[in-house]
Amino acid sequence: xxxxxxxxxxxxxxxxxxxxxxxxxxxxxxxxxxxxxxxxxxxxxxxxxxxxxxxxxxxxxxxxxxxxxxxxxxxxxxxxxxxxxxxxxxxxxxxxxxxxxxxxxxxxxxxxxxxxxxxxxxxxxxxxxxxxxxxxxxxxxxxxxxxxxxxxxxxxxxxxxxxxxxxxxxxxxxxxxxxxxxxxxxxxxxxxxxxxxxxxxxxxxxxxxxxxxxxxxxx
Amino acid sequence: xxxxxxxxxxxxxxxxxxxxxxxxxxxxxxxxxxxxxxxxxxxxxxxxxxxxxxxxxxxxxxxxxxxxxxxxxxxxxxxxxxxxxxxxxxxxxxxxxxxxxxxxxxxxxxxxxxxxxxxxxxxxxxxxxxxxxxxxxxxxxxxxxxxxxxxxxxxxxxxxxxxxxxxxxxxxxxxxxxxxxxxxxxxxxxxxxxxxxxxxxxxxxxxxxxxxxxxxxxxxxxxxxxxxxxxx
Numbered sequence: 502x503x504x505x506x507x508x509x510x511x512x513x514x515x516x517x518x519x520x521x522x523x524x525x526x527x528x529x530x531x532x533x534x535x536x537x538x539x540x541x542x543x544x545x546x547x548x549x550x551x552x553x554x555x556x557x558x559x560x561x562x563x564x565x566x567x568x569x570x571x572x573x574x575x576x577x578x579x580x581x582x583x584x585x586x587x588x589x590x591x592x593x594x595x596x597x598x599x600x601x602x603x604x605x606x607x608x609x610x611x612x613x614x615x616x617x618x619x620x621x622x623x624x625x626x627x628x629x630x631x632x633x634x635x636x637x638x639x640x641x642x643x644x645x646x647x648x649x650x651x652x653x654x655x656x657x658x659x660x661x662x663x664x665x666x667x668x669x670x671x672x673x674x675x676x677x678x679x680x681x682x683x684x685x686x687x688x689x690x691x692x693x694x695x696x697x698x699x700x701x702x703x704x705x706x707x708x709x710x711x712x713x714x715x716x717x718x719x720x
Numbered sequence: 721x722x723x724x725x726x727x728x729x730x731x732x733x734x735x736x737x738x739x740x741x742x743x744x745x746x747x748x749x750x751x752x753x754x755x756x757x758x759x760x761x762x763x764x765x766x767x768x769x770x771x772x773x774x775x776x777x778x779x780x781x782x783x784x785x786x787x788x789x790x791x792x793x794x795x796x797x798x799x800x801x802x803x804x805x806x807x808x809x810x811x812x813x814x815x816x817x818x819x820x821x822x823x824x825x826x827x828x829x830x831x832x833x834x835x836x837x838x839x840x841x842x843x844x845x846x847x848x849x850x851x852x853x854x855x856x857x858x859x860x861x862x863x864x865x866x867x868x869x870x871x872x873x874x875x876x877x878x879x880x881x882x883x884x885x886x887x888x889x890x891x892x893x894x895x896x897x898x899x900x901x902x903x904x905x906x907x908x909x910x911x912x913x914x915x916x917x918x919x920x921x922x923x924x925x926x927x928x929x930x931x932x933x934x935x936x937x938x939x940x941x942x943x944x945x946x947x948x949x950x951x952x
Contacts, residue, residue, distance in 0.1 A: 562730035601734015621737045637740050 511676040513541060513687070517694050521704055532698060538673050544693040546596050546671040548686050553598065565602050568683030571670040572606075578651055578659050587651040587659045593672045594647045600624050603669055607642050607649070609662035617662070620651065721898050725905045739905050746904035747893050748884055751778065754925045755897050756882045762786070764876050768811035771866040771877055773859070782880035783857050783866055792878045798856035798869065807863045812870055896927035 514537050518526055549569050557563045578587035595603035600622040609617040620640040623631050628643045636654045643650050649666065651659055670681055682690075698704070722739045726732070731739070751757075758781050763771045773780070784794040805814045856869040857877075866877070893901070903920040906912030925931060 560730075563732070564730070565732075599732075599734055601732030601736075606733060619733060621740075622734045623737055624734065627738070631737075634741055635744050637737070641737065 507679040508684075508687075509677050510538060510541065510673055510680060513680070513691070513694075514538065514676070517541075517691065517698070520691075520695060521698060532702065534676065537694065537698070538676075540694045540697050541690060542672055544690040544697075545682065545686075547693070548689045549669055549671065549682075550596055550598060552686060552689075553602070563599070563602055565598075565605055565669060566683055568686075569669045569681060570605055570667055571681045572665055572667045575649070575664045575666055577661070577663060580658075580660070585656065589649050589651065589664050589666075591644070591647040591649050591666060591668070592674075593670070595644060596669050596671060598669070600644065604644065604649075604666060605669075606667040607651075607664065609640070609659065609664050611662050616665075721893075721901045722905070724898070725902045728902065729906070729909070729911060739909075742905045742908045743901050744891070745908075746901045747891060749904070750893075750897055750900060750921065751882060751884065754921060755894050755928060757894075758782075758880050759883050760792075760878060760880045762876050763879055765868065765872060765874065766809075768806075768809050769868045769870055769872050770806050770811060771868070771879070773864045773866065774879070774881070774883075776883045777864075777879075777881045778884045780859060780866075780879060780881040782878070783859070784878050785854050785874050785876075786878050792880065793854055795855045795857040795868070795877070796853045798858055801856060801858040801867050801869065803858070803860040803863065803867060806860050806865050806867050815870065894924070894928065897921070897924040900924045 511534075514534050517537060518530070518532070522530060549566075553563055553565065556566075573592055575589040575591065578589045580587050597603070604622065607620040607622070609620070611617075618639050620642045621637065623641050623643040625643060625645070631641075638654055640651060640653045640659070642652075649664075651664070653659060722736060722743050725739055725743070726735060729735075756778075760782075761774060763774075765771055782792055782794055784792040787793055802815070805811050808814060855872045855874070858867045859865075860867055866879070868877075900917065900920040900923075903912055903917040907914055907917045930937075
């Protein structure tokens with residue numbers, strides 16, 4: 502099997518930069534890598550949500566493309582003493598898709614016992630009245646912002662477990678990490694980033710077209 | 721069953737909990753309608769001669785005591801038993817009679833003679849006799865207790881009842897009703913109709929254990945209907 506080159510954000514930043522300056526950037530290049538990353542990350546989130554709704558129009562149902570998913574190990578949860586609920590901090594707030602699509606899976610694991618059953622997602626609007634209805638055996642979770650709340654149906658302690666969250670990732674950990682996204686999404690992200698930066702900085706572009714009349718171009 | 725429904729509808733894990741609640745409602749509904757399975761428990765008689773109904777008891781079907789052949793002998797329903805202070809531990813002490821033995825409530829009741837022979841009326845025991853009665857009972861649905869007669873002699877009673885799916889538990893249900901549960905979920909998610917649900921219930925009902933025609937069922941009919949009797 503041939504070894505493929507890992508596609509990183511550093512490469513995407515490099516590619517956008519080279520495209521904009523038509524060469525390697527010189528002294529007058531003002532856009533930092535971090536700034537460009539912000540544009541890239543916002544395009545990532547916008548692209549995945551748009552891609553999923555476009556796909557839903559064809560398939561008739563929402564589905565998260567597997568290429569976007571990343572499983573995070575979020576370590577052991579802490580307990581919120583007054584409420585008695587457990588929580589972990591997510592690497593980022595979930596994208597604006599229904600729970601079950603933004604966050605795909607949450608499960609616990611413990612050395613020796615292996616992986617638990619998946620925790621049941623409770624959508625934000627149901628959290629308040631959920632406890633008045635019968636509860637299936639197992640754990641449940643709900644999200645506010647980047648906080649993931651966890652509870653077992655019997656109110657048991659979740660202290661010793663390590664939690665894993667499988668969710669859509671649209672943020673940057675490091676420039677050199679491999680990007681979790683399907684290759685077909687790169688084009689949209691590239692174009693969106695270039696378009697935003699061009700508008701923002703009004704970078705002049707050479708118009709390279711044959712058959713144009715000589716002299717200054719009016720439009 | 722919920723996972724089957726999610727798979728059929730291409731839903732995600734995010735819809736599991738809502739569909740689980742719908743499945744719970746479907747099972748409760750079908751328990752009442754067609755697929756109720758009775759459970760039997762032995763319950764201790766409290767000191768005040770009452771027995772609280774179990775929390776998951778939807779409706780009772782038999783109240784009785786167990787004999788040495790493993791059969792439940794039902795208690796007589798006596799609606800004259802009062803529900804007065806039936807959830808009070810001192811119920812028996814509080815049942816101060818208005819009529820007591822010193823007055824003799826039965827003293828003035830005449831003998832009942834039901835047989836005429838040789839110019840005289842006699843009592844003939846055994847005619848029109850009911851089943852043997854081991855005790856009286858009445859169910860107070862409001863306080864959820866079974867009231868027994870004040871001189872009930874047994875330590876425990878057998879209760880057969882229709883139970884409801886309990887909170888915080890997985891619940892077993894007839895596999896033949898699987899499609900009905902899924903149809904209920906689809907109906908409530910507005911992806912199916914009420915008619916489809918009842919169609920699935922009817923289909924499932926035909927496969928319920930007591931609805932199938934088996935040799936044993938026919939033998940049972942012969943046992944119950946034939947005997948030594950005059951035939952026309």
